Amino acid sequence: MASNEKFNFAQSVAEALADSQLRANFRFATDTLIQRRGTVFASPEETNFLRDVGSSMKKDVLANLPDLLERFEAKCIKNGIVVHWAETAKDANEIILSILNEKSAKKVVKGKSMASEEIHLNAYLEEHDKEVVETDFGEFIIQLCNEPPSHIIVPAVHKNRKQIAEVLAEHVEGMEYTEDVDIMLENVRNTLREHFKTADAGISGVNFGIVETGSLCLVENEGNGRMCTTVPPLHIALMGIEKLIENVEDIPAIYRLLCGSATGQRITTYFNMISGPRKKDERDGPKEVHLVLLDNGRSRIMNDPQLGDVLKCIRCGTCLNHCPVFTRIGGHAYGSTYPGPIGEILVPQLEGLNPKGAIATASSLCDACSEACPVRIPIPEIIRRMRDESYGHGDPNSVAGYGYKKNCVESMVWRGWKWSQTSPFMNKVMLKGLALFGKWIPVVGPLKSWMSVRSKPTFGKNSLKDLVKKEGVRHE
Amino acid sequence: MKKVSAAKTPVYFFGTCLADMMYADSAMAAIRLIEREGYEVVYPMEQSCCGQPAYNSGFPDEAKAVAWKQVQIFAKHDYPIVVPSGSCAGMMKVHYPKLFKDSPDLFTVKRFSERVVELTTFLHQHAHAVYEDKGAPIKATWHSSCHAMREANCIADSKALLSQLSNVELIELERERECCGFGGTFSIKQPEISGAMVSDKVADVVSTGASVVLSGDCGCLMNITGHMEKENITDVKGQHIAEFIWERING
Numbered sequence: 001m002a003s004n005e006k007f008n009f010a011q012s013v014a015e016a017l018a019d020s021q022l023r024a025n026f027r028f029a030t031d032t033l034i035q036r037r038g039t040v041f042a043s044p045e046e047t048n049f050l051r052d053v054g055s056s057m058k059k060d061v062l063a064n065l066p067d068l069l070e071r072f073e074a075k076c077i078k079n080g081i082v083v084h085w086a087e088t089a090k091d092a093n094e095i096i097l098s099i100l101n102e103k104s105a106k107k108v109v110k111g112k113s114m115a116s117e118e119i120h121l122n123a124y125l126e127e128h129d130k131e132v133v134e135t136d137f138g139e140f141i142i143q144l145c146n147e148p149p150s151h152i153i154v155p156a157v158h159k160n161r162k163q164i165a166e167v168l169a170e171h172v173e174g175m176e177y178t179e180d181v182d183i184m185l186e187n188v189r190n191t192l193r194e195h196f197k198t199a200d201a202g203i204s205g206v207n208f209g210i211v212e213t214g215s216l217c218l219v220e221n222e223g224n225g226r227m228c229t230t231v232p233p234l235h236i237a238l239m240g241i242e243k244l245i246e247n248v249e250d251i252p253a254i255y256r257l258l259c260g261s262a263t264g265q266r267i268t269t270y271f272n273m274i275s276g277p278r279k280k281d282e283r284d285g286p287k288e289v290h291l292v293l294l295d296n297g298r299s300r301i302m303n304d305p306q307l308g309d310v311l312k313c314i315r316c317g318t319c320l321n322h323c324p325v326f327t328r329i330g331g332h333a334y335g336s337t338y339p340g341p342i343g344e345i346l347v348p349q350l351e352g353l354n355p356k357g358a359i360a361t362a363s364s365l366c367d368a369c370s371e372a373c374p375v376r377i378p379i380p381e382i383i384r385r386m387r388d389e390s391y392g393h394g395d396p397n398s399v400a401g402y403g404y405k406k407n408c409v410e411s412m413v414w415r416g417w418k419w420s421q422t423s424p425f426m427n428k429v430m431l432k433g434l435a436l437f438g439k440w441i442p443v444v445g446p447l448k449s450w451m452s453v454r455s456k457p458t459f460g461k462n463s464l465k466d467l468v469k470k471e472g473v474r475h476e
Numbered sequence: 477m478k479k480v481s482a483a484k485t486p487v488y489f490f491g492t493c494l495a496d497m498m499y500a501d502s503a504m505a506a507i508r509l510i511e512r513e514g515y516e517v518v519y520p521m522e523q524s525c526c527g528q529p530a531y532n533s534g535f536p537d538e539a540k541a542v543a544w545k546q547v548q549i550f551a552k553h554d555y556p557i558v559v560p561s562g563s564c565a566g567m568m569k570v571h572y573p574k575l576f577k578d579s580p581d582l583f584t585v586k587r588f589s590e591r592v593v594e595l596t597t598f599l600h601q602h603a604h605a606v607y608e609d610k611g612a613p614i615k616a617t618w619h620s621s622c623h624a625m626r627e628a629n630c631i632a633d634s635k636a637l638l639s640q641l642s643n644v645e646l647i648e649l650e651r652e653r654e655c656c657g658f659g660g661t662f663s664i665k666q667p668e669i670s671g672a673m674v675s676d677k678v679a680d681v682v683s684t685g686a687s688v689v690l691s692g693d694c695g696c697l698m699n700i701t702g703h704m705e706k707e708n709i710t711d712v713k714g715q716h717i718a719e720f721i722w723e724r725i726n727g
């Protein structure tokens with residue numbers, strides 16, 4: 001279900017909606033996550049203040065990104081981290097493969113990383129005979145099922161406990177069916193231990209790259225991230241270029257925003273700050289640390305003042321939880337690495353409007369996402385922009401493709417609408433027409449869609465304009 | 477805004493396009509409620525739509541043309557502009573300035589936007605309306621439209637008015653803050669998702685046991701009542717808050 005040319009959004013939506021178990025799983029999960037977030041962000045004043053801080057912090061970073069990246073690179077190099085620049089997903093994959101090959105590394109353990117999903121790293125490495133083991137519990141489960149994540153924070157959220165128990169019983173050697181979470185975790189932990197011990201390299205993402213110190217921060221709860229980045233002799237970190245934070249003292253605010261929004265925690269169980277490979281007198285830690293900085297369209301996005309806001313995203317996933325559409329169709333229906341509201345504004349920009357412009361139709365623009373977003377990304381506004389772009393009104397240098405929606409009939413309808421709403425005469429004609437003939441409008445096209453779950457609208461005999469005159473309200 | 481007894485203070489009324497097409501009685505009730513507080517309602521006949529349908533569908537140029545028309549029509553006096561819809565009020569207050577952000581007309585548009593006030597906010601905060609309920613005891617529930625809640629910020633005002641109706645027992649929805657699935661053209665672009673949303677909303681409404689679901693937005697009402705009608709749910713009706721209050725205070 002990863003990105004592919006034959007993506008058919010309508011069909012995947014229909015399939016997702018028909019699966020009542022899936023809907024129940026998502027509803028349960030998003031309710032829980034929203035409720036937990038609420039306990040951490042109980043004070044609206046404090047939360048809004050914190051969101052202002054987070055938003056301006058990320059805005060500043062984006063405004064000075066080229067400079068900050070250079071400073072960050074210099075610091076990393078000083079720390080002994082080898083820095084690579086990847087302009088495209090393909091470049092990133094090739095760089096990572098060549099590092100692995102250079103060290104004759106065959107087996108890789110991976111911490112959870114959305115950037116690696118974005119570039120489809122696992123598939124690429126497996127094609128090149130590497131063994132890749134996901135070590136985050138959720139990622140581990142979906143890797144067993146050969147599925148992509150359905151949520152950017154909780155990748156296996158589409159499965160309930162029973163379904164996870166079945167997967168484990170089927171795929172993990174020596175494991176019997178049990179719904180006891182502790183037993184499941186114990187078994188998976190034991191399995192993963194072996195992988196950590198025998199891996200040649202660890203690959204991780206990066207939540208924040210601190211410019212001031214050249215450190216890579218990794219936020220996690222399971223300790224698998226720490227294992228991936230410390231046990232194998234080689235650590236490769238993959239990071240989107242927008243993930244910078246300028247100073248160490250900025251971390252508490254943005255970290256609190258991330259934990260609170262993502263999982264409703266005050267702090268996570270693990271917060272790793274990686275500042276280079278093992279030093280001479282140290283007894284553990286990787287011998288080599290590589291950092292791959294991924295552009296993959298980001299510097300293009302950054303050049304547009306409105307679209308650039310997308311890069312403030314800290315991948316907390318709370319917009320997914322708050323989205324009434326995501327809650328009903330789940331993550332896979334979007335057919336993209338990033339589902340939900342963030343996906344609607346990011347994916348068409350990364351992959352082009354054709355074929356991914358369609359996912360921007362999956363929003364009622366209810367604003368629940370932007371109300372929760374910890375860095376105040378105006379998501380609905382950018383969804384509107386995606387829609388505008390997909391009619392070919394935009395600049396193809398900003399967002400590639402014109403989208404499948406470029407539709408002459410629709411454009412004509414809106415032109416007609418404009419006429420009926422700017423010319424008082426046409427407005428009168430339209431209202432009279434609806435009052436007299438509204439009930440005979442044939443049930444096709446938009447009306448048919450409307451009536452699939454609703455009755456036919458009844459147009460009033462009188463418009464408000466008629467009533468105002470009749471009832472003697474002052475009009476002019 | 478003081479109520480003057482001799483010469484009544486005039487206010488403009490923007491009825492919304494849905495009031496013209498389907499909900500004229502609700503809008504008329506809104507006008508009566510404003511007049512009741514001692515204001516003179518002025519209705520410009522050339523008004524049409526706030527432009528939101530095109531704006532949300534990816535046609536900002538068309539939306540802008542329609543928006544500009546409204547700005548011009550309401551430019552004759554600087555009266556406040558009362559709007560019986562949180563969604564349209566939100567469009568005119570929050571989004572008009574965005575549409576004109578690069579235009580030399582921005583200042584004019586901002587002046588317009590500042591005059592826009594949602595109906596229940598006007599009645600509660602400006603007119604300090606006091607109601608005496610003359611209706612029989614009734615259970616009602618309330619649907620907050622997303623833009624009333626997040627753009628016009630008028631829900632507290634709507635509920636403050638309803639709470640004055642002593643015979644009305646207001647039972648809150650379990651998921652009051654969740655969208656009903658209308659979303660303008662969303663409901664026809666993604667009919668299945670929208671359908672799933674509205675059917676959940678209707679289930680929530682029905683489970684309150686209320687006999688009427690109220691809202692300050694006709695778009696949501698059209699969606700919710702349309703689904704109830706399709707499903708033959710006849711023991712709950714949908715009504716705009718203005719019409720409901722008007723009926724209650726007139727017995």
Ligand code: SF4
Nearest residue numbers: 313314316317319373
């Ligand atoms: S857009 Fe905002 S809410 Fe959504 S994942 Fe990014 S930071 Fe979180």
